[in-house]
Amino acid sequence: MGWNPFKKSSWTSVGTAINNTVVQPVANVATNTANTVATTVVNTTNTVVTETTKVGNDIAKGATSAYNYSADLAKDTAKVTVSVANTVAKNTEDCAKQGIDVTSDGFKQGTKFAQDAYKDGAEAVQKAAEDAYAWADANACRIGLTMGLTMGIVAYFTPKPAPADPGTVNSTAASMTWVAWFASQAGKQVTKTQTMALSCSIAYIINEGLFLIPGVKGQVNKNLMFNCLSNSINTTISNPVLWGTPAGVGVAVSSGIAPIIATLICEGVLPKGASAGPDAKAAEDGIKMAKDALKKLGL
DSSP states (O other): OOOOTTOHHHHHHHHHHHIIIIIHHHHHHHHHHHHHHHHHHHHHHHHHHHHHHHHHHHHHHHHHHHHHHHHHHHHOHHHHHHHHHHHHHHHHHHHHHTTOOTTSHHHHHHHHHHHHTTTTOEEEOOOOGGGOOOSSSHHHHHHHHHHHHHHHHHHHHSOOSSTTSHHHHHHHHHHHHHHHHHHHTTTSOOOHHHHHHHHHHHHHHHHHHHTTSTTTBTTBOHHHHHHHHHHHHHTTTTOHHHHSSHHHHHHHIIIIIHHHHHHHHHHSEEETTTTSOOOHHHHHHHHHHHHHHHHHTTO
């Protein structure tokens, strides 16, 4: 009698044959493949974790080393003075190359403002991982960054004939805020909080523009720079030559602000006390004034 397809043993035999010839080998391959994949994933993950940890440690060491350098520099007022003078000199050279009149009274007042900012000493900045130095050393940074800053300042803070040009908008917003504020305070006794509000307003406008310049974003904490700008500007806020006109704002930023920012990024130090946040009310009022001014100019 031939093969009976309905006989149980026949199905069992066929099932056993299929299992032996197809299912088990495929299962074994699948298991081996899965094991290989799992092992590869684990190994890859371990490698990534190891490399990420190594990079993190290197950044941490770099940040610590940078801070130690900055802390030592901040303790030596004479060295800070020389460093700032060198940065001012390099900045002046680069500004001249960009067509800025470095012989003007406004520019001279700006460079004096930058150097006077450190007359009470300097403080070091604890740099976070995202702020780790991208330059080989402070001098290389000074050479590269001041050029970038001067080019960026011409683009974002120097008024042009075109009313919608970023340089026109930013410089006009800053000077417009300054003029309007002083006009509103005529004959009144003003407080330090009120003058700081005006300083915060100008600092906000400048800070936003500076962070569009390559070499600034990612190299310094934005809130820290806002604090630094607010406190530094506040020491010169009554000076109409620096802040009373759009052209004056451009010169003030290129001659006075640029060296302070370059020193902060390259040396990891800023004027003593400049890292402290301004009064919360002053900052709030100042930022509102800045946004209102920018809004009036179409931003």
